Amino acid sequence: MSGALDPELLALLLPEWEAATASLAAAPEERDRRRALDALRGMSAGAGIASLTAALRALDPLPKPFDAPATAAALAAHARAVAAAGHDLPFASPGPAPVRILVVDDSAMMRRLLREALSADPAFTVVAEAADGGEALTRLAEHAPDLTLLDIEMPVLDGLAVLREWALRGGGAMVVVSSAAVPGGEVAVEARRLGASAVVGKPSGAFSPDLGERQGEAIRRAARRAVGLAP
Known part of the structure; x- marks a missing residue:
């Protein structure tokens, strides 16, 4: 996971990423979760964050059971860690939902x-x-x-x-x-x-x-x- 990422792009990404992960955590229906995940996929691809792109690809199709709040928290925390580091990091997915x-x-x-x-x-x-x-x-x-x-x-x-x-x-x-x-x-x-x-x-x-x-x-x-x- 090497290679520096554009710090200005990361700074712009974070607020939108936080909003999209919050939407995912609060999504009441599967279609709403899919919409939030699609938005996150577009942002991760645009920013060139391979770890997040791979993690989001693994959520298609959605696993069952799917813990939207835990997944959203993990995605948000990882984006913040990448922004702080200035380069990509391995993604640690949350454990299976109970x-x-x-x-x-x-x-x-x-x-x-x-x-x-x-x-x-x-x-x-x-x-x-x-x-x-x-x-x-x-x-x-x-x-x-x-x-x-x-x-x-x-x-x-x-x-x-x-x-x-x-x-x-x-x-x-x-x-x-x-x-x-x-x-x-x-x-x-x-x-x-x-x-x-x-x-x-x-x-x-x-x-x-x-x-x-x-x-x-x-x-x-x-x-x-x-x-x-x-x-």
Whole structure:
């Protein structure tokens, strides 16, 4: 990464670059993110900053999941470092964004236990919870999670009804965590038919405190497989 860059051009570039990365971080839709990335590609090519051009080329197509704020922060920080150095530098891309998870269970204790089980794996972050099937559909629309952990026996709508709606709408993966869905049983077979990636049984009793020890690893393995991560 040798060769001096035009300091006047870098000074002119930085304010526009900061504005474009801020737009990327705040972009609500994929089309807005693509528009911001296209603007950044044009600027990096015009300034002759090969490291940024290569980093932006690697974002076409957009990876999934895509952490726009983290990527924008890394692009902005790198441009500032290049401007300060006066020459190009190797680009250190941000780590993969954590898998965004919705936890759905009518038991507050079980939701807490599931959060604790997931917290043992840095690849996961819980972004929302729901206490019944109706609320689950609302949270799915609001947060578009990468993965949902779904109970079966719930008020308003049960887990199978949620799966039927989800099968029509799409979006993210589903793992059923329920004492009602015994692996190989009728409910589990129906859940898998509707598209659930896995069915994991709860420990005995919805309030069992040993979920983290006895079932946590099984839930984490199923969650990683559902989103295509290595076990």
